[in-house]
Amino acid sequence: xxxxxxxxxxxxxxxxxxxxxxxxxxxxxxxxxxxxxxxxxxxxxxxxxxxxxxxxxxxxxxxxxxxxxxxxxxxxxxxxxxxxxxxxxxxxxxxxxxxxxxxx
Amino acid sequence: xxxxxxxxxxxxxxxxxxxxxxxxxxxxxxxxxxxxxxxxxxxxxxxxxxxxxxxxxxxxxxxxxxxxxxxxxxxxxxxxxxxxxxxxxxxxxxxxxxxxxxxxxxxxxxxxxxxxxxxxxxxxxxxxxxxxxxxxxxxxxxxxxxxxxxxxxxxxxxxxxxxxxxxxxxxxxxxxxxxxxxxxxxxxxxxxxxxxxxxxxxxxxxxxxxxxxxxxxxxxxxxxxxxxxxxxxxxxxxxxxxxxxxxxxxxxxxxxxxxxxxxxxxxxxxxxxxxxxxxxxxxxxxxxxxxxxxxxxxxxxxxxxxxxxxxxxxxxxxxxxxxxxxxxxxxxxxxxxxxxxxxxxxxxxxxxxxxxxxxxxxxxxxxxxxxxxxxxxxxxxxxxxxxxxxxxxxxxxxxxxxxxxxxxxxxxxxxxxxxxxxxxxxxxxxxxxxxxxxxxxxxxxxxxxxxxxxxxxxxxxxxxxxxxxxxxxxxxxxxxxxxxxxxxxxxxxxxxxxxxxxxxxxxxxxxxxxxxxxxxxxxxxxxxxxxxxxxxxxxxxxxxxxxxxxx
Ligand code: HEM
Ligand code: SF4
Numbered sequence: 001x002x003x004x005x006x007x008x009x010x011x012x013x014x015x016x017x018x019x020x021x022x023x024x025x026x027x028x029x030x031x032x033x034x035x036x037x038x039x040x041x042x043x044x045x046x047x048x049x050x051x052x053x054x055x056x057x058x059x060x061x062x063x064x065x066x067x068x069x070x071x072x073x074x075x076x077x078x079x080x081x082x083x084x085x086x087x088x089x090x091x092x093x094x095x096x097x098x099x100x101x102x103x104x
Numbered sequence: 105x106x107x108x109x110x111x112x113x114x115x116x117x118x119x120x121x122x123x124x125x126x127x128x129x130x131x132x133x134x135x136x137x138x139x140x141x142x143x144x145x146x147x148x149x150x151x152x153x154x155x156x157x158x159x160x161x162x163x164x165x166x167x168x169x170x171x172x173x174x175x176x177x178x179x180x181x182x183x184x185x186x187x188x189x190x191x192x193x194x195x196x197x198x199x200x201x202x203x204x205x206x207x208x209x210x211x212x213x214x215x216x217x218x219x220x221x222x223x224x225x226x227x228x229x230x231x232x233x234x235x236x237x238x239x240x241x242x243x244x245x246x247x248x249x250x251x252x253x254x255x256x257x258x259x260x261x262x263x264x265x266x267x268x269x270x271x272x273x274x275x276x277x278x279x280x281x282x283x284x285x286x287x288x289x290x291x292x293x294x295x296x297x298x299x300x301x302x303x304x305x306x307x308x309x310x311x312x313x314x315x316x317x318x319x320x321x322x323x324x325x326x327x328x329x330x331x332x333x334x335x336x337x338x339x340x341x342x343x344x345x346x347x348x349x350x351x352x353x354x355x356x357x358x359x360x361x362x363x364x365x366x367x368x369x370x371x372x373x374x375x376x377x378x379x380x381x382x383x384x385x386x387x388x389x390x391x392x393x394x395x396x397x398x399x400x401x402x403x404x405x406x407x408x409x410x411x412x413x414x415x416x417x418x419x420x421x422x423x424x425x426x427x428x429x430x431x432x433x434x435x436x437x438x439x440x441x442x443x444x445x446x447x448x449x450x451x452x453x454x455x456x457x458x459x460x461x462x463x464x465x466x467x468x469x470x471x472x473x474x475x476x477x478x479x480x481x482x483x484x485x486x487x488x489x490x491x492x493x494x495x496x497x498x499x500x501x502x503x504x505x506x507x508x509x510x511x512x513x514x515x516x517x518x519x520x521x522x523x524x525x526x527x528x529x530x531x532x533x534x535x536x537x538x539x540x541x542x543x544x545x546x547x548x549x550x551x552x553x554x555x556x557x558x559x560x561x562x563x564x565x566x567x568x569x570x571x572x573x574x575x576x577x578x579x580x581x582x583x584x585x586x587x588x589x590x591x592x593x594x595x596x597x598x599x600x601x602x603x604x605x606x607x608x609x610x611x612x613x614x615x616x617x618x619x620x621x622x623x624x625x626x627x628x629x630x631x632x633x634x635x636x637x638x639x640x641x642x643x644x645x646x647x648x649x650x651x652x653x654x655x
Binding site for chain 2: 022025026063064068088092100101
């Protein structure tokens with residue numbers, strides 16, 4: 001498989017780097033502090049392809065803690081609040097859109 | 105039921121120990137994800153959107169009550185209290201943690217459950233008719249052959265690095281409940297004119313991006329030659345299969361590109377070289393496998409017991425019996441299908457509590473046996489007819505006496521964008537909305553047999569191509585859209601459905617399905633003409649008109 005770093009990076013707006021945590025698979029976001037958080041609000045936001053590449057490079061290097069890092073779009077609202085940029089990322093952040101069977 | 109021998113137990117335990125070590129090395133950084141991925145995929149461990157997913161094989165769909173209880177335990181202890189039964193006689197857990205997976209695997213191994221070759225480019229779980237061994241009129245129990253193939257193909261070095269995944273299904277009935285025509289190899293048990301048992305062999309079926317219905321490669325292969333014949337097919341595939349292009353790597357593409365005659369000739373040549381060799385099956389081996397299947401000692405029971413006559417006065421019971429109870433080969437017994445399609449719930453999911461309760465019901469009323477079918481429903485294979493009212497009450501208590509088997513709300517659906525990292529669109533909420541629209545059982549009965557199949561992307565895990573109504577999620581400008589096909593079928597007369605027109609947005613899918621069903625009710629020649637037969641008779645045009653007239 002081609003490494004994410006070999007792919008051409010093109011971003012159309014504010015973006016973040018996200019992955020799944022190795023030990024449990026949970027969704028995580030790359031932070032400014034060269035670490036990971038499970039809160040989107042902690043994610044480092046990049047706005048140019050160069051920034052995105054740098055953040056992704058850092059994330060990919062952390063193979064021990066994160067699986068499959070990639071760049072994903074976000075929306076930044078006027079008050080600075082960050083929201084997922086598409087349905088897939090919305091579902092990764094907030095969970096399945098359906099009630100899980102064993103929930104009351 | 106099938107009793108595993110020492111070889112199987114050792115194999116499974118060794119695999120658990122090996123995987124435990126691999127996980128340890130992954131979590132310590134000794135193995136990179138690239139190195140580990142191959143290893144986890146050999147054991148059914150995928151990564152989905154929110155977590156790892158763990159896929160477990162239920163060979164030929166036969167489960168013992170203690171195994172079902174153990175699955176419930178895994179759901180509770182390591183997951184979020186439920187599991188998802190798939191179209192290939194597997195169960196998937198959606199929230200399992202990598203660090204805990206070896207423990208879950210070890211717990212399952214204790215009761216003979218494993219996940220070898222439930223992902224990766226190898227021979228997948230060999231599937232069969234969920235009513236195998238109990239359906240009336242079978243040539244013989246197809247699971248004997250499924251088990252032989254399972255043993256033959258498990259960890260077989262030649263089949264461990266195939267160009268792509270490989271799926272085999274077997275049926276022994278006239279009516280194909282195993283969907284053999286959409287498998288890489290489909291086997292139909294039959295007897296030849298001399299009364300010998302063998303197989304019609306089909307090859308090259310499959311769904312996904314390029315769907316194909318399997319073609320007959322040989323009308324009769326003797327039972328004792330089946331392993332060598334399958335081996336010959338796989339050798340030809342291994343040699344010529346397109347390893348260079350993942351989209352062309354399945355055997356269906358090879359069969360299509362070479363043509364069935366040429367492909368058959370290649371297989372024949374290979375087969376002639378090996379058919380008299382070590383793979384020729386001794387009757388002893390077949391009998392040994394047969395003896396490991398457990399068949400209950402059926403009592404001589406009346407075909408119409410008093411308990412059933414009395415219960416027939418209860419309309420709710422009768423509605424369920426007429427819908428979910430099927431004939432059994434032994435007089436006085438019945439097969440009970442347990443629909444996992446409650447209105448408004450995800451198709452194929454069962455909670456740990458339901459699994460435990462079903463295991464108890466199976467112990468009490470079905471000789472401790474449960475079956476898993478490709479329609480994502482379960483079955484109790486040996487229920488005394490006089491116990492049917494009691495079984496119904498017990499199922500009702502856990503919300504599973506749902507009289508919608510084969511009806512419009514008995515939907516096959518893949519996990520879609522709610523779970524799957526490959527998805528374009530959601531499947532489950534579409535299914536849920538459709539079941540709400542058709543929640544009234546009288547309406548559903550009036551409509552009759554109608555299979556709706558939904559996939560969240562072109563990989564077609566939800567069999568949309570062969571649904572009477574097929575729904576495929578696609579993405580258009582970041583929005584969920586759905587293509588709708590009609591007229592597909594997955595049985596002995598398998599055909600691919602035909603697209604009715606442009607894709608429709610998420611919010612309109614259930615409306616479109618309602619329009620299609622209304623058109624059918626107006627167009628059918630008589631109340632017994634099934635939806636799919638009306639489509640065959642009239643083509644898609646009248647349905648297209650109805651759906652798009654106002655859109
Ligand atoms: C993480 C979840 C899953 C992933 C990543 C996945 C992946 C895939 C892929 C890539 C294919 C296409 C194979 C090809 O055309 O070569 C496929 C086909 C298929 N999958 Fe899945 N799948 C998942 C879940 C499921 C589930 C839940 C079911 C059953 C409900 C299922 C049953 C099937 C079937 C029946 C096919 C089509 C038959 C065939 O042509 O092989 N899969 N899957
Ligand atoms: S059909 Fe697509 S969305 Fe559905 S489970 Fe398969 S890969 Fe995922």
